[in-house]
Amino acid sequence: MTSYRVVDCRTGVADAGEVIVDSAISPEDAALKATGETLVRSGRRADLRVRVYFQHAGQPMSMVRLYSKAVDREQPPERVRRRKASPAGLAVGQPGG
Template sequence: MPKEARLVRDQLEQALFTLPKDPQAPAIGLLIEEAIEVALEIEFTNSVPPATAAHAKDSPTGELVMPLSYRVVDLASGGAEPPEHQVDGVNSPEAAAEKALGTRLFRSGRKADLRARVYFQRPGMPLSMVRLYAKAIKPD
């Protein structure tokens, strides 16, 4: 079931970023985003094995620090099923995308510049997703 949910989620993401300029587009976009959230919940419910202390490192404060694994979805490839890269040993979604795709990406941007989605999950927290863009939007 998680693989089918991922395919549905990827199709919903494509639909979200290819909505035509239309007065109803914002309302449709909100519905698609809600459907994406449901697909994410289905995809990752019980599909991520619990982290174990064997994979933990001791921090300077004596706490156990769980290493994060990032899943980078390459949206620049343009295929029906975008390639995914598993990245470990980095400290941010941007660093994971740069390591996987070889280019620097930003958290803000225009829909046309969307290049990747990066998924990660901190221990005890829900799954997080960051969209990364080729060009940053500069604040006015």
């Protein structure tokens, strides 16, 4: 059976450390059991949550970075798009504007 070492990569977490998980079937499953979060293999650097190290029998050590899902992260405020005023205050498409 493969053991997974889950290393917490969040910044600002006081008790960040590592957890060994023996009862997992994948790096994602190990991260779920260690952190309680469902994580994915691709994402932004700012969304990095854990690194999971593991080694299958007869294979070199492997490492997977896992990130929070895009829907889980905070969305930036929407930008308001403003229309440019035409010269002399005429609406675009009107005669003389």
